[in-house]
Amino acid sequence: MKKIAFVTDSTAYLTDEQAKRFDISVVPLSVIFPDAAYREGVDLSNAAFYEKLHKSSSLPSTSQPPVGEFVSVFERLLVDHDVVMCLLLSSNLSGTLRSAETAASMVKGDVVIVDSKIASYGIAGPLLDGIEMARQGATTEQIQAYWEERREQMHARFLVDTLEYLHKGGRIGGAAAIVGALLQIKPILTVIDGKIELHEKVRTHKRALDKILADFDEHASQGRPIRLGVIHAERLDDAEKVYEQLTSKYSNVYAELCELGPVVGAHTGPGLLALVWYEGDEALLKAQFNR
Structure with missing residues (x-):
């Protein structure tokens, strides 16, 4: 049985407890205000963000993770896992998936990347299902197929x-x-x-x-x-x-x-x-x- 590592991005909005309990690597996107850029879930809490949003005179922008961030995560995980499985934010909403695909082409090892075609719980729910499937002995192919099926039923x-x-x-x-x-x-x-x-x-x-x-x-x-x-x-x-x-x-x-x-x-x-x-x-x- 292959040892599988799971990766998502910060727009899945997993709780810290979920990420820790299920050993999920979360790659952060960033939100950019006039004063600074903040990595989601790392530099800025939800409460602090909405407080800044109410006070800001201009709307913030956002940016995808740099390719190097994914490279670092993939290389770290592939040291002691056979495959990395990623379920990520819709490619029609962000360039996050493209960053991950570029990173996957730069590392040695098996990286499976799936476009959720959505955000938030549309990522988190199927991701957590996939982790439970792996615990029960499912293959990477079965998990990928499940994600793709649920994507169409969302x-x-x-x-x-x-x-x-x-x-x-x-x-x-x-x-x-x-x-x-x-x-x-x-x-x-x-x-x-x-x-x-x-x-x-x-x-x-x-x-x-x-x-x-x-x-x-x-x-x-x-x-x-x-x-x-x-x-x-x-x-x-x-x-x-x-x-x-x-x-x-x-x-x-x-x-x-x-x-x-x-x-x-x-x-x-x-x-x-x-x-x-x-x-x-x-x-x-x-x-x-x-x-």
Whole structure:
């Protein structure tokens, strides 16, 4: 059996406990304010980032990890692992994957790189599933196939307080042309083929949230195992309410609360609330959630 090392980037928003417990190497992206660049999860906490964001007179930018950062991680891991498996931020949102691919071509050893075509829990959930699969004896080919299958089955719905951050950061994909028309409404956004797109236009926040919950109910009510991330940016109270509502309603839902960090938060702004979910493997989920 091959000894597998797992790598992701900081936009998976794993907790420190998860990264340590499962021995995951996390390569940080950076957020850049006028005063300095900060490595996500290393130089700047989530709370400090949002405080700076509120006070900043200009919107921050972000940057992918340098190739050398990935080279260092890969070389270190390949000393005592047979293969390195990486699940990374959508290549349509960042050059992170390209940096990793370049680094992989520069090291001696087996490095498998998979584009998640999403961010946040869309990376974290399948990554943690893959680690459990490896623990149970799965091959690298089986884990890669699982990641690619879940990528195509991923569902994302999210609300933002304003489209200003996504528009100015160039991350809103095909919805950019109608930004002006959307300024007075609450758009529900999604991720399609790794790009942020408009899902639906709704007039109020309550209606938008109700629509997101209805979309989720459509899948969860079928009874199949669902892995769910309830994600927020400075909306912990709302996220906790949604989490409690859905986990108490559905015994087949395996959910986690997640906070959005600096790099993705720089493009969405504060006030985001999102659901990211996919149909999971019941045995894998029960093993991870101790059910």
